Amino acid sequence: MSWSTSPACTELETHVLDWLVEMLGLPARFLSAGAGGGVIQDTASSAALCALLAARERATGGAATRRGNDPRLTAYASEHAHSSVEKAVRIAGLGSDRLRLVPAGAGHALDAARLGALMAADRQAGLVPFLVVATVGTTASLAVDPVPDIADACAEHGAWLHVDAAMAGTATLCPEHRGLHAGIERADSWCFNPHKWMFTNFDCDCFWVADRAALVRALSILPEYLRNAATESGKVIDYRDWQVPLGRRFRALKLWLVIRRFGVEGLRSRVRRHVQVAAALEGWIAEDPRFEIAAPRRLNLACFRLREGGDPANQALIDAVNATGRAFLTHCRLDGRLTVRLCVGQTRTEERHVREAWELLQREASRLAEKG
Amino acid sequence: MSWSTSPACTELETHVLDWLVEMLGLPARFLSAGAGGGVIQDTASSAALCALLAARERATGGAATRRGNDPRLTAYASEHAHSSVEKAVRIAGLGSDRLRLVPAGAGHALDAARLGALMAADRQAGLVPFLVVATVGTTASLAVDPVPDIADACAEHGAWLHVDAAMAGTATLCPEHRGLHAGIERADSWCFNPHKWMFTNFDCDCFWVADRAALVRALSILPEYLRNAATESGKVIDYRDWQVPLGRRFRALKLWLVIRRFGVEGLRSRVRRHVQVAAALEGWIAEDPRFEIAAPRRLNLACFRLREGGDPANQALIDAVNATGRAFLTHCRLDGRLTVRLCVGQTRTEERHVREAWELLQREASRLAEKG
Numbered sequence: 001m002s003w004s005t006s007p008a009c010t011e012l013e014t015h016v017l018d019w020l021v022e023m024l025g026l027p028a029r030f031l032s033a034g035a036g037g038g039v040i041q042d043t044a045s046s047a048a049l050c051a052l053l054a055a056r057e058r059a060t061g062g063a064a065t066r067r068g069n070d071p072r073l074t075a076y077a078s079e080h081a082h083s084s085v086e087k088a089v090r091i092a093g094l095g096s097d098r099l100r101l102v103p104a105g106a107g108h109a110l111d112a113a114r115l116g117a118l119m120a121a122d123r124q125a126g127l128v129p130f131l132v133v134a135t136v137g138t139t140a141s142l143a144v145d146p147v148p149d150i151a152d153a154c155a156e157h158g159a160w161l162h163v164d165a166a167m168a169g170t171a172t173l174c175p176e177h178r179g180l181h182a183g184i185e186r187a188d189s190w191c192f193n194p195h196k197w198m199f200t201n202f203d204c205d206c207f208w209v210a211d212r213a214a215l216v217r218a219l220s221i222l223p224e225y226l227r228n229a230a231t232e233s234g235k236v237i238d239y240r241d242w243q244v245p246l247g248r249r250f251r252a253l254k255l256w257l258v259i260r261r262f263g264v265e266g267l268r269s270r271v272r273r274h275v276q277v278a279a280a281l282e283g284w285i286a287e288d289p290r291f292e293i294a295a296p297r298r299l300n301l302a303c304f305r306l307r308e309g310g311d312p313a314n315q316a317l318i319d320a321v322n323a324t325g326r327a328f329l330t331h332c333r334l335d336g337r338l339t340v341r342l343c344v345g346q347t348r349t350e351e352r353h354v355r356e357a358w359e360l361l362q363r364e365a366s367r368l369a370e371k372g
Numbered sequence: 373m374s375w376s377t378s379p380a381c382t383e384l385e386t387h388v389l390d391w392l393v394e395m396l397g398l399p400a401r402f403l404s405a406g407a408g409g410g411v412i413q414d415t416a417s418s419a420a421l422c423a424l425l426a427a428r429e430r431a432t433g434g435a436a437t438r439r440g441n442d443p444r445l446t447a448y449a450s451e452h453a454h455s456s457v458e459k460a461v462r463i464a465g466l467g468s469d470r471l472r473l474v475p476a477g478a479g480h481a482l483d484a485a486r487l488g489a490l491m492a493a494d495r496q497a498g499l500v501p502f503l504v505v506a507t508v509g510t511t512a513s514l515a516v517d518p519v520p521d522i523a524d525a526c527a528e529h530g531a532w533l534h535v536d537a538a539m540a541g542t543a544t545l546c547p548e549h550r551g552l553h554a555g556i557e558r559a560d561s562w563c564f565n566p567h568k569w570m571f572t573n574f575d576c577d578c579f580w581v582a583d584r585a586a587l588v589r590a591l592s593i594l595p596e597y598l599r600n601a602a603t604e605s606g607k608v609i610d611y612r613d614w615q616v617p618l619g620r621r622f623r624a625l626k627l628w629l630v631i632r633r634f635g636v637e638g639l640r641s642r643v644r645r646h647v648q649v650a651a652a653l654e655g656w657i658a659e660d661p662r663f664e665i666a667a668p669r670r671l672n673l674a675c676f677r678l679r680e681g682g683d684p685a686n687q688a689l690i691d692a693v694n695a696t697g698r699a700f701l702t703h704c705r706l707d708g709r710l711t712v713r714l715c716v717g718q719t720r721t722e723e724r725h726v727r728e729a730w731e732l733l734q735r736e737a738s739r740l741a742e743k744g
Binding site for chain 1: 414415417418421425428436437438439440441443454455456458459462463464465466467468469470511512567574575590591593594595596597598616617618619620621702703704705713
């Protein structure tokens, strides 16, 4: 999809992604007016893959694009990073073995000291650390990796820093949550998913790079039937070179509609309501001695479990709640133990809905205890 | 996206893709009841990438997934294949140099003798031919690669055969166009885009594999938060393992609606009307001595050019027509010469629309000739 296929589609996308830089308080280096810019991907998985491709292009000076992978290339992420990082490493032909999953430290966040030590040891061994994926809000528990320390390690070893803030990123609409941006002025790329918590229909991942040239060099191919005057002028963006597929949908339109409909204050008030409701849920859990909080509640996600009965009891509880058809709970594993996740993020979710889910959980826990 | 995220989304997709096997007269090996199956991708670019990943998995016995590319892996396609093939080879970390673009023979189709010779020479030199992408309907001129001969070469050298029928595939709704399927009973994968010519909104590419196991092995990663009873039963399809992203849209719904709304006969009659209109256009072009047919009209695509004035005259004509805002023409290059493409494929396009476009072309050609 060239700019000339639908100028409006491209122009609105660039415009909305520049708006979001301002709305979320992202660094100015991600603005399209400079060397950077934003693009809408389908999901954070594709954003991770594109970040990897740009990082590889930069690390090999373009050699990988023509001659294939340098087998020394090595990527890093937390053991709690999303599985899409390993998927990207595989797709790109590096192989799962070329991804180091760094053990988490306090609060399930990546241990930056171990990351630095691993990268140094790998370099000593002749490997090339080229990419670190930091997670701001892990899937399991919304743990936040220490981006400033990770940025130090990336700078020391010349690695691309990609930050995946798929769900938590939306919270930075609110100034009081901008602490999540610590260190990102040194990130090479950053993404979040409006389809997760910004009231936008799937699919919609917003992905920014500080240096779009590396991304475009990795993905640009210009056969005759795509040549056109606008492209050759160098004055337009051809988003086909910022993503895996050639064709693309007009996703900026739904994002523009969401922003226009709710307004920045409307978006913020919904985010704040969700965080308040999750905090209320945390309080209710703390009042019920049968349950324990499995990780400190962060933003809109509560992780908890039954104290007694271990994994089987918690699995039975999840199954029982899901079988009612009234709520659908997912799980994760924290510190080796099965954990219930309850995340508040849908456009119309209010306290009463979460209260209802919590009472259902309590009821099913009682019923299971009686059955013994 | 697990099956359990939305059973309906997965089940309808499997169902509709099985329907299409029957509607298009595809080989039974692509049915989900056996070892194969279909999945909806965003575009044919992603289908080509997935075919490559499955081919690599098979060729390396899974070693590439863990340890990275075997640098001997070599892919093949016609010089007229879509640019997405090179893009896939790059993304997968093989590097553009690992793709051989085979020169075209008669009628701009891949020369299978040259393909076989190249593969044999490469094997002799210690390389591993692992993938051939055949195009049934090239972007430039709808040229059809000789799939039966290509299948012979693939069988001889153990390469995966992917067939890209992005636009032309729709024509096989009509029994009289099933000649396009010659040899595909030996293809490992095949795709076409209902969003191109089957009246379905973008994005929607249907991709079938004869052996889904290779594809799933290449792309499956199962972290704790994706584990669930349905997946572990082995009785459901988790389409996340058939594509690059984890999440996915309910694209089967729009395809089901199109099929239900028009019916198979309704789809066929529209395809036949488009082919008739393109044939009529071919006749009008032949009657105007200023123009020549650049490639035999195939299906719904006419390729033609002004006889006099070379590339500059044809570029001026395209620009003049596009500047009117009444039609938008694209071009290609055939036998080194700039060529106008006019393709009839939109749901409501009728003969009068194409007649209007042709008269506009004639008018602008006259105007340019007068200006001299």
